[in-house]
Amino acid sequence: MTMSMFERAGAGLSDWLANAPDVAELVKGSAVNLAVTGLSRAGKTVFITSLVHNLLSALHQPHRMPLLKVVGEGRLVAAKLVPGTIALPRFPYESNIERMATSPADWPARTTDISDIEIDIRFVPSGALGFVLGRIGSGMATLRLRIIDYPGEWLLDLPLLSQSYADWSRATLKLCRNGLRAEVARDYLAFLSDHPHTTPASDDDARRAHELYRDYLRAARDEHGFSFLQPGRFLDPGALAGRDLICFAPLDIPEGVYRPADGTFGALMERRFEAYKAEVVTPFYHRHFRNFSRQVVLVDVLGALLAGREVFDDTQHALDAILESFRYGRGGIISRLLGNARIEKVLFAATKADHVPDVQRDHLGSLLRSMIALPALDVRSQNAAMDVTALASVISTEEDTQEIDGQRVQVVVGKPVGSETRAKFFVGNVPAKPPRPELWGKPFLNIPVFEPPAIDVSPIDGIPHMNLDLALDYLIGDRLS
Template sequence: MTVLDRLGRQIDNGLEAARDGVEQAFQQNLRIGVTGLARAGKTVFITSLLRNLLHRDRLPGLHAVAEGRIEAARLNPQPDLTLPRFPFEAHLAMLAGDDPAHAQAQGGDPAACWPPGTTNISEIRLSLRYRPGSWLARQFGETRTLHLDIVDYPGEWLLDLTLLRLDYAEWSARLLADAQSADARPAASAFLAAMAQADPEAEATDAAAEALAQPFRRYLQIRRENAGAPLAMTPGRFLLPGDLAGSPVLTFAPLPDSAGGGSRRNSLRALMARRYEGYRRQVVEPFLREQFGRLNRQIVLVDTLSALAAGGARLDQLSQALDEVLQVFRHGRPSWLSRLFAPRIDRIAFCATKADHVPDPLRPDLRRLTENLCFGSSNRIRYEGAETAVFALAAIAATGEAWREVGGERRRCVAGPAEGYRGTTLFFPGAIPTDPAAPAARTGFDGPVPRFLPPPGMVAAGRGLPHLNMDHMLQFLIGDALT
């Protein structure tokens, strides 16, 4: 290579580095956590969010789209090399009816199906190239890039954050009180029998610890299947252990406190307490620090309708669980220094999912009920300086509307194919009370809420997915970053 060739190569590299530096100066990153308890619909929500930002024909409520300022969007390699990538393409294929495994299970007949729930943490980056809306911003560049890093994690793991506020005795008291309640005792019978036979002050052995941990683990699994009280289903890794399966840190169980409040150093109770503390330090604290400590925005998915359908204390349990989880996060208005060293979550969208399960006139009441359900959390977060908003939405609108006779009157219902039913299923939830403490909110529904199936043919080339209010939620969540 001649001197002139080397000089030309150096100039090209220098220009490319300068161009990269200028581009980076006009890039912004938002790390968004999609938070919600198990079965709140996080997987479908993220799949819909990505598809609709890639194909923006169904997002008129996002101002940058309505004004034609978003020029392009694409999925980019994620910055965190240690996290699995969110399987967007596989989930979209299931919604389109192109999943071979599901087709084989259906006897070779392809059909759209819902993707499975979240079982591990994952991340994905979507980048938007856009033109700034304000005159001042345009003076510093014609186009800019917004990177959205979207983080997904199991709702079971999310509940573990509440353990950071409880020592072993407090956690045991909470879990045992629930296990001995009327609705949980049948599921807890084997665990309670094993606990009654154990001697908490006896010499600790691994065999004795496993003899309690195994029925306790099974109790949590049954409790989850029966949609029990969320806060009573911890530790979450007992349900979804991941790479910790079989380790000592997942081999403990709650025990009643001793009469004097203390235990011998080598006793079974002391071993259980040490393993619980180890779980908090080695599993929960790193999870909070490494995944949640870097969030800028937060989406909180709330399955208000299912809680309302269950009646009784389920709304109270949902509200308490969300409030305890959200107390662990760092919310507030960020400064330039905190953006660099200690990010704060400055916008939180509370989203009542399954809005397509109620007819249009009832959706404002579903939103208002969710707003009242989350009032304590939202009020505290606003006091800390962050902005909040509440939406009733459906990540994928799976129903249409129809009329039926209910009690001698014509009622507006939702309609669509549903699991376990033939033909079209009509569903009318009745009035949606807006006060969680009202008698109508405690009685539950007469029948189960149908699980509506994905509409066939909804994944069309070049188009987003049908939804309700995702665009308005996105305007609140990221609209300021696209100005």
């Protein structure tokens, strides 16, 4: 026989309250999803690995995370990993830390798919809620923080949803024939001149087109640092690799042709393009993105800056496309995809700030702010709340000075991976705004990869970082207050 509420109340309201789940859980909800995204190599995996390690270590080393208020105010009681997850592959925190902690140390491997990891954070709430909880229960609340790692390239597919295959092909090939890209895409462009959209449909041709187009995307990314590369799953297709669904590519379709004719090569490509949108792009927004109420978009601003003007402009173009996924205020495609769900907070962060000396770091953040042209409007509108910062997930350098052309300048020093000796790295001045056209220098893609510092695999000492605590406090601090 179950006890009714009245009988419970009769047995003593204070008894019932004492045995009830945390009031904070009832009042505030007990879980938050924090998605970490960014373009390829932006620093997502390292960010999550360091964040998890520092959270798990925060009780032992609170001085590492003072700007996360729950830690700084001494209200953290425990932070524990939740074993396993069901919905997604688990983020490989343990193997990443092991790799960074071995000698010689190395960085985690590239990621190709979405993954997640959960941490239970037990804390004493502040203010009135803490007082109430202290009076009626254990005085503590628990927040389950789920951190998700997913490639930012997937967000570059949002614009596809409002484009026809013909429109997408025209826009994509126009870009492909422009500047440095035209050289990289030479083989694909040659294929196109032999394969008009009106030739009969052929699976073999479709596969060949896809492979050549994908090779162009890969070279554009890996050899030149381009980021606006669509479709977003072509570079690292994960479970989609080899499937017919992704065996398409843009074809030359003249202005005025709305759809390729039935039975043609163009029609086959169009069918697959539409299937990719329906079976890959839309489900990502429905099943995953709409649940990521807090997100951090990591950007390798310094890498983009040093890669030269064309790549920098391209990164800006990719960031514009990514921003569209957070602009639901205008009744566009994203509001239809999200339904009632809301992305509440988004932080844009310039990563690897330890590659520049202290005096330059603020400029990295300012440069990112002007790259994403965060208008004051966004902050006040119904869109997600947004902010910008610069951070280093794992400080791998130290400060030093060096004489260059008779002037003493600030440099950073670190041990490049695979090298026996330490090396100095001087980036010049990081501008706070995108440089004027005449001020661009030659592209420089060889930013040294410095070894991470000595790290202990046990979550006790934590990892030296810059602003990880500040970033986390902006993103989820309200849920830990």
